[in-house]
Amino acid sequence: MNSSSLEAVFANGISQSRSIRYRESIYAAIKEAILSGKLLPNQPLVEEQLAASLNVSRTPVREALTILAHENFIGPQGGRGLYVRSLSRQEFVDIFVANEAVEPYLARRAALLASEEQLADIAEALDRGDACAAALDTAGFLRASRDFHGRVGTAAGNTPLAGFVLSNEERTDMYLLNYGKVVNGEQMEISNNEHRAILGALKNRDPEAAQRLAIVHAQSLRERFAELFQPLAEE
Amino acid sequence: MNSSSLEAVFANGISQSRSIRYRESIYAAIKEAILSGKLLPNQPLVEEQLAASLNVSRTPVREALTILAHENFIGPQGGRGLYVRSLSRQEFVDIFVANEAVEPYLARRAALLASEEQLADIAEALDRGDACAAALDTAGFLRASRDFHGRVGTAAGNTPLAGFVLSNEERTDMYLLNYGKVVNGEQMEISNNEHRAILGALKNRDPEAAQRLAIVHAQSLRERFAELFQPLAEE
DNA sequence: TGCATGTGTTTTGTATACAAGTATACGATG
DNA sequence: CATCGTATACTTGTATACAAAACACATGCA
Numbered sequence: 001m002n003s004s005s006l007e008a009v010f011a012n013g014i015s016q017s018r019s020i021r022y023r024e025s026i027y028a029a030i031k032e033a034i035l036s037g038k039l040l041p042n043q044p045l046v047e048e049q050l051a052a053s054l055n056v057s058r059t060p061v062r063e064a065l066t067i068l069a070h071e072n073f074i075g076p077q078g079g080r081g082l083y084v085r086s087l088s089r090q091e092f093v094d095i096f097v098a099n100e101a102v103e104p105y106l107a108r109r110a111a112l113l114a115s116e117e118q119l120a121d122i123a124e125a126l127d128r129g130d131a132c133a134a135a136l137d138t139a140g141f142l143r144a145s146r147d148f149h150g151r152v153g154t155a156a157g158n159t160p161l162a163g164f165v166l167s168n169e170e171r172t173d174m175y176l177l178n179y180g181k182v183v184n185g186e187q188m189e190i191s192n193n194e195h196r197a198i199l200g201a202l203k204n205r206d207p208e209a210a211q212r213l214a215i216v217h218a219q220s221l222r223e224r225f226a227e228l229f230q231p232l233a234e235e
Numbered sequence: 236m237n238s239s240s241l242e243a244v245f246a247n248g249i250s251q252s253r254s255i256r257y258r259e260s261i262y263a264a265i266k267e268a269i270l271s272g273k274l275l276p277n278q279p280l281v282e283e284q285l286a287a288s289l290n291v292s293r294t295p296v297r298e299a300l301t302i303l304a305h306e307n308f309i310g311p312q313g314g315r316g317l318y319v320r321s322l323s324r325q326e327f328v329d330i331f332v333a334n335e336a337v338e339p340y341l342a343r344r345a346a347l348l349a350s351e352e353q354l355a356d357i358a359e360a361l362d363r364g365d366a367c368a369a370a371l372d373t374a375g376f377l378r379a380s381r382d383f384h385g386r387v388g389t390a391a392g393n394t395p396l397a398g399f400v401l402s403n404e405e406r407t408d409m410y411l412l413n414y415g416k417v418v419n420g421e422q423m424e425i426s427n428n429e430h431r432a433i434l435g436a437l438k439n440r441d442p443e444a445a446q447r448l449a450i451v452h453a454q455s456l457r458e459r460f461a462e463l464f465q466p467l468a469e470e
Numbered sequence: 471t472g473c474a475t476g477t478g479t480t481t482t483g484t485a486t487a488c489a490a491g492t493a494t495a496c497g498a499t500g
Numbered sequence: 501c502a503t504c505g506t507a508t509a510c511t512t513g514t515a516t517a518c519a520a521a522a523c524a525c526a527t528g529c530a
């Protein structure tokens with residue numbers, strides 16, 4: 001019953017090139033399905049069904065699930081089985097606050113350290129965000145925005161912090177994609193403009209402005225998505 | 236040849252109570268062995284040897300190793316096998332900088348939010364640090380210090396940030412334990428005093444002081460362990 | 471001697487088999 | 501009709517078996 005829906009989700013299968021570990025492809029496939037909204041929160045992940053959909057055995061599926069569970073994308077829910085995790089409002093806010101605390105620092109450092117190539121990478125993510133906003137492609141926009149923030153982090157030259165921020169973005173994006181109808185065309189455009197301002201500061205090698213604009217961006221998000229931050233109304 | 240040494244490392248075996256997942260105990264046992272210095276950097280982790288030492292099959296060992304590898308405590312090194320990872324100087328500095336960027340914020344929040352029970356937990360870690368410093372027990376001191384920082388993070392009420400900081404502490408402590416002869420009795424005492432000052436600010440509910448003292452502590456560490464930062468001196 | 475190659479061994483990656491735990495359906499009982 | 505208990509089916513956790521990759525060593529050849 002669910003098997004068919006999973007086969008739809010993983011219609012392409014995974015790259016069966018023998019020299020690449022299945023675990024990696026399976027991990028990427030499931031994570032991608034979650035981040036793109038093809039696997040919804042609270043959906044059960046049955047090892048055998050996943051294995052059948054992907055034409056592999058349970059073993060590599062288990063290892064992929066182990067990692068995803070450790071990253072909190074999926075988790076137990078009751079006694080048996082793993083499910084796509086649904087972030088609570090509190091978790092969403094905590095993760096947002098975490099990035100709010102870290103990203104201004106990364107923007108400042110990126111203004112000092114970003115290479116020309118890295119600036120081009122960041123600009124690419126920005127352009128992609130514009131295109132997705134125009135097409136009202138929310139999932140695509142979220143990925144572009146995620147790439148933007150992730151690449152700013154990378155340009156700041158601190159791998160642990162950059163990884164932390166990116167992983168947080170992935171999880172909040174999952175929340176926004178599934179729960180918030182809040183990400184509409186106007187919101188995307190505003191975010192893109194704020195991103196553009198940050199990139200401008202990076203290009204000008206102006207760390208103070210970059211830091212300030214990152215703070216402004218976070219505050220703007222808080223105001224525009226205020227409903228998500230209101231003290232635990234429901235759920 | 237390593238089999239015997241591994242059996243020494245895991246002499247106690249793992250808790251064999253059937254209702255607890257082996258994976259968890261194995262994960263904890265290996266991580267503990269790494270953090271306490273019983274497993275040294277670059278030491279190979281052979282699944283079958285670990286399984287034999289722990290009296291389980293390879294399967295749960297593999298899952299524990301998968302998680303540890305994902306957390307970067309262990310990793311591939313060449314073509315085959317997993318090894319205890321040795322942090323490069325650059326990685327050590329990056330992780331230190333990451334915590335330097337985050338911990339002042341957590342100290343500030345903890346001053347506002349810590350419960351009396353949490354303050355007592357923090358004090359307990361501090362007392363333990365004193366005892367270990369007096370006994371020149373470096374590994375014990377590092378754990379106590381780690382607990383101190385971790386509990387301050389917990390008290391700040393942001394799970395993702397607290398987990399990030401704790402995981403970073405674990406990795407830098409591993410570095411200090413194995414590479415630095417720098418953690419001597421005097422250094423431990425100084426750190427404990429700085430920790431005590433931070434705890435005082437938390438008890439006084441003085442967020443500004445807590446934040447400032449956390450920054451002071453980080454700067455003090457940079458100066459006292461300057462040799463670890465030398466080749467990369469920045470800022 | 472030095473290098474290439476082949477063979478045997480070790481170790482991992484994947485698949486499968488089996489055991490144990492959990493949920494569900496169904497009937498018995500009040 | 502509701503509730504409980506038991507049987508049954510399903511899913512996971514662990515063990516084992518097998519295949520493929522990586523390493524080590526030896527041998528052959530220039």
